[in-house]
Amino acid sequence: MLIRRAPSIKPSEITDERLYWNRREFIRTAGGGAAAALVPLGGLSSSLTSLADEDKLTPWEDVTGYNNFYEFGTDKSDPARNATHFRARPWKVDVAGEVARPAEYDIDDLLSGLTPEERVYRHRCVEGWSMVVPWLGIPLSKVIDKLQPTGKAKYVEFTTLLDPRQMPGQRQRVLDWPYVEGLRMDEARHPLTLLVTGLYGKTLPNQNGAPVRLIVPWKYGFKGGKSIVRIRFSGGRPRTTWNLAAPDEYGFYANVNPEVDHPRWSQARERRVGEFFKRKTLMFNGYAAEVGSLYTGLDLRKNY
Amino acid sequence: MTRVALITRVVKPALYVTAVLPFAYLTARLATGSVAGDQVKFLQHVTGDTVLACLLLTLSVTPLRRLTGWNELIRVRRLIGLTAFWYALVHFISYLVFDQSLSLMDIAADIAKHPWVLLGFAAFLMLLPLAITSTKGWIRRLGGKRWQRLHLLVYPATAAGLLHYFWLVKKDVTDPIYWLVALLVLLALRLWRRPAGRLRPVPLSQERGTR
Numbered sequence: 001m002l003i004r005r006a007p008s009i010k011p012s013e014i015t016d017e018r019l020y021w022n023r024r025e026f027i028r029t030a031g032g033g034a035a036a037a038l039v040p041l042g043g044l045s046s047s048l049t050s051l052a053d054e055d056k057l058t059p060w061e062d063v064t065g066y067n068n069f070y071e072f073g074t075d076k077s078d079p080a081r082n083a084t085h086f087r088a089r090p091w092k093v094d095v096a097g098e099v100a101r102p103a104e105y106d107i108d109d110l111l112s113g114l115t116p117e118e119r120v121y122r123h124r125c126v127e128g129w130s131m132v133v134p135w136l137g138i139p140l141s142k143v144i145d146k147l148q149p150t151g152k153a154k155y156v157e158f159t160t161l162l163d164p165r166q167m168p169g170q171r172q173r174v175l176d177w178p179y180v181e182g183l184r185m186d187e188a189r190h191p192l193t194l195l196v197t198g199l200y201g202k203t204l205p206n207q208n209g210a211p212v213r214l215i216v217p218w219k220y221g222f223k224g225g226k227s228i229v230r231i232r233f234s235g236g237r238p239r240t241t242w243n244l245a246a247p248d249e250y251g252f253y254a255n256v257n258p259e260v261d262h263p264r265w266s267q268a269r270e271r272r273v274g275e276f277f278k279r280k281t282l283m284f285n286g287y288a289a290e291v292g293s294l295y296t297g298l299d300l301r302k303n304y
Numbered sequence: 305m306t307r308v309a310l311i312t313r314v315v316k317p318a319l320y321v322t323a324v325l326p327f328a329y330l331t332a333r334l335a336t337g338s339v340a341g342d343q344v345k346f347l348q349h350v351t352g353d354t355v356l357a358c359l360l361l362t363l364s365v366t367p368l369r370r371l372t373g374w375n376e377l378i379r380v381r382r383l384i385g386l387t388a389f390w391y392a393l394v395h396f397i398s399y400l401v402f403d404q405s406l407s408l409m410d411i412a413a414d415i416a417k418h419p420w421v422l423l424g425f426a427a428f429l430m431l432l433p434l435a436i437t438s439t440k441g442w443i444r445r446l447g448g449k450r451w452q453r454l455h456l457l458v459y460p461a462t463a464a465g466l467l468h469y470f471w472l473v474k475k476d477v478t479d480p481i482y483w484l485v486a487l488l489v490l491l492a493l494r495l496w497r498r499p500a501g502r503l504r505p506v507p508l509s510q511e512r513g514t515r
Binding site: 061062065066070074076077080127129172174175245246261264265266271273274276277278 | 340344345472478
């Protein structure tokens with residue numbers, strides 16, 4: 001993907017090779033049985049994206065033990081505890097709205113023929129912490145091409161499973177369930193936008209949004225809906241959950257922006273999980289060169 | 305064993321040990337690397353909860369004395385109050401150092417811009433004179449009446465601390481609501497007085513205890 005845009009990546013932003021191979025080593029050893037699954041991936045995918053030297057991978061324990069997934073409880077340790085028996089298969093995804101063939105797909109049919117790529121992305125939460133995660137996923141644009149939305153489709157909406165029996169957090173009305181997130185079509189089609197099915201070379205853990213979730217690395221983490229059961233294309237902007245819950249605090253765009261503060265806290269800096277001191281937050285989470293053009297002429301203070 | 309002996313020889317030592325427990329827990333969790341995610345937030349949440357718990361405990365001493373008639377319970381109040389202060393200090397310093405890297409400009413801007421930071425800061429500033437004047441010498445210098453009036457600051461400090469918590473929570477305010485209910489119960493107990501049973505004022509010398 002981005003590696004094809006090599007000229008735009010500064011040498012300082014390229015992942016240190018030793019780090020890259022250490023990472024491979026780690027995945028091979030820690031992955032155990034999953035190592036076999038990595039063999040075909042290793043040859044096909046590359047670790048692209050503009051990662052800087054100081055962007056070390058966040059350990060597996062943090063990525064899978066510190067999660068905002070309110071469907072399983074509001075404490076960050078709740079999802080790892082409460083999602084252990086979650087059933088991520090069989091899994092249906094309802095494709096609806098402005099699309100050539102609206103239908104309910106089995107997740108494996110929906111993604112068949114599309115090979116997951118490994119993408120190491122920075123992940124910035126609106127709360128002010130961040131991680132670096134080696135995701136496995138399929139560019140959303142490839143799925144969209146498969147689904148063939150009509151010319152009227154201007155937005156795409158993602159709905160999370162509603163199942164209070166499996167998701168104890170949904171028994172409390174902390175948010176207006178089910179969780180809904182959405183993107184503009186050009187954002188959805190951007191090569192960085194990923195439908196994630198795994199991380200660290202393994203199948204996506206339940207607490208991270210199994211079996212399929214969205215990752216939009218230049219936006220705050222809450223834009224990435226988890227455990228998706230419905231993809232709807234529409235002409236109008238979707239009504240998204242956090243935006244409905246607190247419109248003055250969480251906008252539809254939710255682009256990472258150090259210059260536009262959350263009303264209750266600054267977004268200028270962030271704490272990388274595992275570190276004590278904060279670091280500066282980068283415009284569009286460091287992906288400005290790739291996505292900045294999507295927002296030319298848009299007032300980012302108003303459209304936060 | 306007399307009641308005084310029970311309090312000074314059993315209750316107080318037990319409270320000293322209890323006061324160190326959150327610190328021991330923090331140290332153990334951080335040292336063993338068993339905290340998933342943001343370690344500074346973890347430190348701040350544990351210390352913040354401890355401060356609130358201690359402040360509510362100090363506020364429960366008077367109702368407890370009324371309910372049980374054990375006036376000697378006053379002897380443990382300073383210990384609990386100072387525990388609140390020490391944890392508040394760790395909480396505050398962790399903010400100054402880890403969140404703001406000791407940058408005065410950033411700290412001033414943060415306090416000016418974000419009301420919940422201001423509330424936390426105000427709560428700490430209110431606890432500070434209470435901790436300083438907790439000694440026998442200061443009680444003597446101020447005189448009982450003035451000392452007691454000054455120490456009424458514990459009420460706004462607790463309220464500010466709790467509001468600070470409410471304001472920073474992203475969405476789920478269940479935990480701060482528990483604290484609020486506890487605080488309201490303690491305040492309500494103060495309004496309720498048995499007709500005949502107004503508390504005997506405790507002579508100052510006895511209030512501060514003698515060791």
